[in-house]
Amino acid sequence: MYTRRLHRRSRFRAGATLLAAAALLVSACSTGSATGAARSSAAQVAEPGDEAAVLAALPKATPSALAPYYGQKLSWRNCGVPGFECTTLRAPLDYDDPERGDVRLAVARAKATGPGKKLGSLLVNPGGPGGSAVGYLQSYAAVGYPAPVRAQYDMVAIDPRGVARSEPVVCLDGADMDTYTQTDITPDDEREADALVDSYKKFAEACGANAPQLLRHVSTKEAARDMDVLRAALGDERLTYVGASYGTFLGATYAGLFPDRVGRLVLDGAMDPSLPARRLNLDQTAGFETSFTAFAKDCVRQPDCPLGGPGTPPKQVGRNLKAFFDKLDARPIPTGDADGRRLGEALATTGVIAAMYDQAAWPQLREALTAAMRESDGAGLLVLSDSYYEREADGTYSNLMSANAAVNCLDLPPAFDSPEQVREALPSFEKASPVFGEGLAWASLNCAYWPVAATGEPHRIEAKGAAPIVVVGTTRDPATPYRWSQALARQLSSARLLTFDGDGHTAYGRGSDCIDSAINTYLLRGTPPAEGKRCS
Template identity: 80%
Template sequence: MYIRRSSRPFRPRTAAALLAAAALLVSACSSGGTASTSGTTAQAALAALPTSTPSALSPYYGQKLSWRTCGVPGFECATMKAPLDYARPDAGDVRLAVARTKATGKGKPLGSLLVNPGGPGGSAIGYLEQYAGIGYPAKVRARYDMVAVDPRGVARSEPVECLGGRQMDTYTQTDTTPDDRKETDELVGAYKKFATGCGAHSTELLRHVSTVEAARDMDILRAALGDSKLTYVGASYGTFLGATYAGLFPSRVGRLVLDGAMDPSLSARRLNLDQTAGFETAFQSFAKDCVQQSDCPLGRKGTSPAQVGKNLSAFFKKLDAHPIPTGDADGRKLGEALATTGVIAAMYDEGAWAQLRESLTSAMKENDGAGLLVLSDSYYERDADGRYSNMMFANAAVNCLDLPGAFTGPDQVEKALPSFEKASPVFGEGLAWASLNCAYWPVKPTGAPHRIEAKGAAPIVVVGTTRDPATPYRWAQSLSRQLTSARLLTYEGDGHTAYGRGSTCIDSAINAYLLRGTPPAKAKRCS
C-alpha cells in the first residue's frame, strides 16, 4: 500500500511500496486470496478463541512490564515477551517494544488507549512519539495512558531485514511498467532478489509475523497493562489488525475505532483493483483542483481531469526513456518509478497537493526531479544518508504471510492489465505489476480471505472516507456490515483516514465514543 500524509509530522498511517508491497496499501493490507475479481472469495468467518487462557500461555499473560524512561521526554518504554509460535509456546519468544505516555489530566482514568498507524510495517511507537502522544485531543490524552507496541517484525520489535541501502535504491528504481520481455524479467528479478534477501536475514521470523499473531500479541499486552478490555484506535492496516483482534477476542473488546477500514473478505485481485480505482478517484480530485491553480503544470482552467491524466502519463513515459537529474548525492535520477511513487504519496493527503504541483513544475519545466524524489523518499522512509527503515520489509513479510499472492507469474498480470488500466488510466499498469511480488516469497502464506463478525463485541466504530485513495470507502461499508456491532461513521471528503484531519464533526463523534462510550448515530455522515 502507499503511504504519506505529508502535511503531518508523523509517518503516515499506511505503508507499502510499489515494489516492496504487493500493491500499495492494498498489499499492505492484504496480498489476497484467489485471482477472482468478483469480490468476496471466502465465506468463512474468523473464529473466536476460547475465553480461558491456555496454561501454556499463562507465563506470557502474567508478565509484568518493567517501565523505564526513554527517548522523547515524557515517554516510558518496556519490552514484552510473546511466543514466537502460538502453536508451540515453548519453542521460543519474540521480544516486542512497547511505549507509553501517562494520562495527563485529573479526571477518572480510563485505562490504556492502544494506537496503531497502519502499514503493515509502520512503527506504532514512532507514531505515538511523533504524533499520537502529543497530538491527540487533550481531553483524550488526559484520561488515557497512550500506548503503542511495534508489531513483531516491525521497527523496534525484532525487525525483518532484507536489503541494504544501495540495494534498496536499485530496487525502488526498477521499472514497474515493463515494455518488453527484458524489462519484465528485470522486474521479476528484482522481486526475487528482494524475497531472497528477506529469507536470508529473517527466515524463522518470516513464518510468524501474521496479523493474527500480532493481534494475539495485543491481547497479551492488554493483560500486562492491567486492562480487562482493549481500547484501540487503528488506522488503515491498523483497522485490519483491530478487526482481527475483535474477531479473536470479542468479549474483550472495549472501545475500538477502525479508521480507513480494510475489507478482510476480498481477494487480492479485488483489493488491488479497488485500490487502483481509489487512487484514480483521488487523482481526479487533485486534477480538478490543480487546474484551478495558477501554478498547475498539467493543465489550465477548463482542462478536463482526463486530459490532466494523459498529460501526467505522457510525462511518466518521458521519464521512462530519459530520467532527469535530482542533485542527489548518490547520483540517483528521477525515472518513471520514483516519479510515480512521489505522485501517489501526495494522494494520501490533500495538504500535499501544493507540494506536488511545485515538484511537478520543477520536473516538467526545469528538468529538476529533486522535489518528486523528496516525496518518493519520504514514502519509502529513506533518510539523507541513504538508509531505509524496515517498513518496506515488514510490509511485504506480513502481506505475503497473511494471504496468497494475487498473481503467480507475469502471464497472469498481463491478462489482468486491461481491468487495472480501466480502473486507473494513470496508475493501473504499475499497480497491476506491483501485485506480483508475493509470487516469489520464501515462505508459504498461512491465511486466506475471511469475514470478521466478532459476535458479542461491544459497539465498534468503523470510519470511511468517501474519496480515500488507499482504503476505498466501499471497504468501510463492507467491514461495517460484517462486524455485528459496527457503527459506520462516514467522512465525505478527500485524503486517507479521517480522525484528526480537520473535521470537527468526525473528531467530536470519535472523542465522545472514546471518552463516554457513546457510539455515533447509525449512518452518521460528516463533511
Template identity: 70%
Template sequence: MDTSRLLRTTGTVIAAAGLLLAGCTSEGSGGTRASASSSGNTPKSTAGTAAPGAVPAALRPYYGQKLSWRDCGVPGFQCSTMKAPLDYANPGTPGSAQSIDIAVARRVATGPGKRLGSLVVNPGGPGGSGIGYLQAYAGIGYPAAVRARYDMVSFDPRGVERSSPVECLSGPEMDRFTQVDQTPDDKAEQALLVAAFKKFAAGCKTRSQRVLPHVSTVDAARDMDILRAALGDEKLSYVGASYGTFLGATYADLFPGRVGRLVLDGAMDPSRPALELNRDQTAGFETAFRSFAKDCAKQPECPLGSGDPDAVAQRLNEFFRKLDAQPVPSGDPARPLGESLATTGVIAALYDESAWPQLREALTSAMNGDGAGLLALADSYYEREADGTYANLMFANAAVNCLDQPPAFSGPEAVQAALPSFEKASPVFGAGLAWASLNCTYWPVKATGSARALEAKGAAPIVVVGTTRDPATPYKWAQSLAGQLDSGTLLTYDGDGHTAYGRGSDCIDTAINTYLLEGKAPKDGTKC
C-alpha cells in the same frame, strides 16, 4: 517500486491454535491494575490481568508478566519490553529462545478526570512503527481530553523496527530496487522486474529467516491481547488507522468478549482477495488523483495545465512516459528521477490533501528538469534517510502482507491478463500497481491466511470510519467492514485524504471523542 503502503491488503484465517485461544478468552478477564493517578504519578510496573482459566495453560506465563517501565529518552514517554511467543503453536516460556521481544511505549494519562485505562493506537502499514507514531503524534497530538483520561500506548508489532525487525536489502540494494521499471514494455523488462522481486524475497529469507513465518496479523493480534493483560486492562480500547483497522478487526474477531472501545479509521475489507483489493486500491488512487487534478486546474500555475481531469491525467501519463525513456537529474547522480520513483512521489502526496501544494511544486520542477522534489516525496514514502539507509517499513510491509493472504498473481502472464481491468480502474496508475502486485508471488514463506469476513460476534460496538475519496482504503471497504462486524457502526467523512480522525473535521472528531470518553457510539450511517 512498491507504489503503495498497502500494496496488498489482507484477510486472515484463524489457525488451530488461534481457535483454541479465541474459544477460551471470550469472557472479560478479572484482576486489577496499578494505575497512574490524575496527577500523573507513574507506576514503575504493570501487572498482567488475565483470569487463570481464560487462556491455555501454556500461555499463562505470558499473560501474567509484568511490564517494567523505563525512560525512553523522549520527554513524557516511558518504554518497556513485552515477551510473546514466537510461534503460538509452540509458545515456550517468556525469555526463552521460543519467545520474541515486543517493544512497547506509553504516555500516562495527564488528568484531570477519572482514568479510563489504556488507549492502544496503531498507525497502519503494515510495517509502521507504533512507537514512532505515539511519540511523534498520538501521544502529544490526540485531543487533550482523550490524553487526560487514557494512558496513550503503542507497540512496534513483531517484525517492525524495534520488535525483531524484518530485514531484506541494504540501502544501496533498496536504491536499485526502487528504480526498477514497474511498467515493463517487453519480456526483457518483465524479466528484470521478476528478478528484482526474487532478490527482494531472497534477501528477506537470508536476513530474517527466524521471524519471517511468524509476522502475520493474527500473530500481532494475539500479541495485542497479551499487551492488554500486561497493561492491566480487562478490555482493549484501541484506535487503528489504515492497516491498523485490519489488526483491530482481527483482534475483535479473535477476542470479541475483550473488546472495549474500538475505532477503525480508514478501514480495510478483509473479505476481499488480494487481486480485488489491489484493483480497488488502484481505483482509489485514481479518485484521489482526480481530486488533486481538479484543484490543480484552479491554481494559476498548475504544471499539468487546465481542463477536465481526463486531460490532466493524460498530461501526467505523457510525463511518466518521458521519464521512462529518459530520467531527469535529481541531485543524486545514483538516483535520477525515472518513472518508478516519480510515480511513488506522486502517490505519496495523494495520501493527504495538505501535500497537494508540495506536489504541484515538485511536478513543476520535474517537468523543468529537476527531479529533486518528487524524489524527496518518494524518499519520505519509503522512509529513506539522508545517509542512504532505510527504515524497515517496506520489508515488514511485504512480510506481513505475503503471510496474510496468497499472492494476487501466479506470474507475469496473469498480470498481463489483468492489465486491462487495472488500467480501466486507473489510466494513470493501473499498469504500475498491477505489476507491483507480483511482490508476494516469489515469497519464501507460504501464506497462512486468506480472505474472509470478520464478524466479531458479541463484541461491544465498534466504530468503522470511511472517507469517501480515500486513496489508500476506498470508502466501500469501510462500508463492507461495518456490515461484516456484528456490532459495526459506520461513520462517514465526505472528503479527501487517507483516514479522517484528527484531520480537521469537527463532526468526525466529536463523534469519535464522545465514543472514546463516554462509550456512546455514533448512530450507524452518520455522515460528516
C-alpha cells in the same frame, strides 16, 4: 498495495507539509510489497460473498502454556524521549508451540495527563503493515490526540512483531533498496519484465535469508494476539484501541479473536478482510484514480498547474501526467541527489501517489511536478518518494518496506503467480486507473516469489458479542476505498459506520470537528455515533 503509509504524519524533509501517511496495505508500492490471492481472474475480481469463512473466536480461557506471557510484569524505564516510558513485552514466537521461544516487542507509553479517574490504556496503531506504532506515538499521537482523550487515557503503542524496534525484518541494505525502488515497474518488453521479476526475487531471497524463522510468524493474527498479551500485562480488562488504515485490519482481527475483550475500538480508513489480494489491489488502484481526479480538478484551478489550464478535464490531466511518466521511463532527469539517483518513472509514480494520501500535500506536489516537467528538476518528486519509502538523507531506510512485504505475503496468497497473469489482468487495472493501473498491476506480483507460503486466506470478521465498534470511512480515500469501510461495518455485528465526505486517507484528527467530536465522545463516554452519521 499502496496501503503502506500509516496514518503517521511524517514530515517531508524539503518543506513543512505534513503527509498523513497511509497504511501500506495490500498491494505494493512502486516496487514495493504486494499481496494477493492466486486464483483465476474471474474469481479474484468477483464480489465477496457469504461463502467466505468467518474468523473464529479463540477460547475465552487462556491456555496454560500461555499463562507466563499473560502474567508477566512490565518493567518500565526512561526511553530517552521526554514524557515517555518504554518496556519490552515477551510473546511466543509461535502461539501453537510456545516452547519454540519468544519474540521481544517494544512498547511505549505516555501517562494520562489529567487529574481524576483514568479510563485505562488507549492503544494506537498508524497502519502499514510495517509502520512503527512507537514512533507514531512519540512523534504525533501523544501530543496530537485531543487533550481530553490524553488526559484520561495512558497512550500506549506496541511495534508489531517484525517492525521497527520489535525484532525488525530487514531484507536489503540501503544501496540495494535504492536499486529496488528504481526498478522499472511498467516493463515494455520481455527483458524489462525479467528484470522486474529478478528484483522481486532478490528482495524475497534476502528476506528469507535474514529472518528465516521470524518470517513465518509475522501475521496479522499473531500481532493481534500480541495485543491481547499486552492488554493483560497493562492490567486492562478490555482493549481500547484506535487503528488507522492497515491498523483497522489489525483491530478488527483482534475483535474477531477476542470479542468479549473489546472495549472501545475505532477503525479509521478500514480494510475489507473478505477480499482476496487481487481484488484489494484492484480496488485500491481505483481509489488512487478517484483521489487523482480530485487533485486534477484542484490543480487546474491553480495558476501554476503544470498538467493543464482552467477547464482541462481530469482525464486529460491524467493523460498529461502519464505522458510525463513515459518520458521519464525513457530518460530519467537529474535530482541533485548526493548518491546520484535520477528521477525515473518508478520514483516519480511513488512521489505522486505519496501526495494522494492527504490533500494538504497537493500544493507541494504541484510545485514538484512544475519543477520536474518545466525545469527537468526531479528533486521535489524525489523528496515525496523518499518520504513514502522512509529513506533517510544518509541513504538508509527504515524496515517499513521489508515488514510490509513480510506481513502482506503471509496474510494472503499472492495476487499473481506469474508475469503472464499480470498481463492478462492489465486491462482491468488500466480501466480502474489509466494513470496508475499498469504500474500497480505489476507491483502486485512480488509475493509470487516469497520464500514462505501464506498462512492466511480472505475471511469475514463478525466479532459476535463485541461491544459497539466505530468504523470510519472517507468517501474519496485513495488507499482504503470507502466501500471497504462499508463492507467491514456490515460484517462486524456491533459496528457503527461514521462517514466523512471528503478527500484524503483516514479522517480522525484531520480537521473535521464533526468527525473528531463523534470519536472523542465515543472514546470518553462509550457512546457511539448515531447510525448513518455523516460529516463533511
